[in-house]
Amino acid sequence: MRRQCLILTLSSLGLLGLGACGSLDNEPFRAGTVRGRLTEFDPAVALVSVVGAPGVRSGVDAQGRFTLEDVPAGPAELFILATEDKAERVTLTVQGGQSVDVPDVAPRPAGAFFVKLHVRGSRKVTDVKASVDGTPIEASGFDDKDPARLGPLPEGCYGVSISAPGFSSTSVQDCVDTGKQTVLNVELIPEGSSGEERCALAGCGGGDSHSAMDGRGVKRPEDSH
Structure with a gap:
């Protein structure tokens, strides 16, 4: 009987041990830390964030060094603002629970979106907000008489979301080139x-542009960049 009690006690301890292992906190292994340095920067502008997670961000110190904490583990891309006209994107892989050192980043001349709004008739457009999806770049408080600049943006393609009181929220996609400005006529x-009114206002023809029927902005045919 005593031997049976001892075996039962040891078995119970084993189960408790397994339970403890199962309740280990894995949270620290779901994110990592990224460190690096910009070779050129303006302290008033410099900002490093993660594409798709703009809330994960960091400024730079006097030497241009930055530290990003709680970066989700896995493939990632840094969105780097260095000066008013220079930026960069850097791809990397983040290991959970570890620190990644990025080689020195030399920012390149950046592009920008120049957003021009259009509305037919006499209806006024005010208090507009535009943002570049997945990045910290945004502009607010402009109207159809006062175009907005969204930048600096490293070379690449982006989605832009636009909203204004009294109008349907709008999304467009386009690309920017190094050192150039892309005009978005929305x-x-x-x-x-x-649906008929939307077609009359923005057109529902074929092609690469989004139809107004899906609630997205339509770039005018004369747009070019």
Whole structure:
């Protein structure tokens, strides 16, 4: 009987041990730390963030060094603002629970979006907000008389989301080249417009542009960059 009690006690301890292992906190292994340095920067502008997670961000110190904490483990891309006209994107892989040292980053001349809004008729457009998806770049408080600049942006393709009181939220996609400005002419559609009205305002033809029927902005045919 005593031997049976001893075996039961040891078995119970083993189960408790397994339970403890199962409850280990794996949270530290789901994210890592990224460190690096910019070779050129403006302290008033410099900002490093993660594409798709702009809330994970860091400024730079007097030597241009930055530290990003709680970066999700796995493939990642850094979105780096260095000066008013220079930026960069850097791809890397983050190991959970570890620190990654990025080689010195030399920012390159950046591009930008120049957003021009259009609305047919006499309806006024005010208090517009535009943002580059997955990045900290945004502009607010502009209207159809006062175009907005979204940048600096490293060379690449981006989605841009635009909203204004009284109009349907709009999304467009386009690319920027190194050191160049891409003009986005965006037609805003009043809220409550029927499908036919949307087609009349922005067109529902084929091609690469998004149809107004899906609630997205339509770039005008004369747009070029």
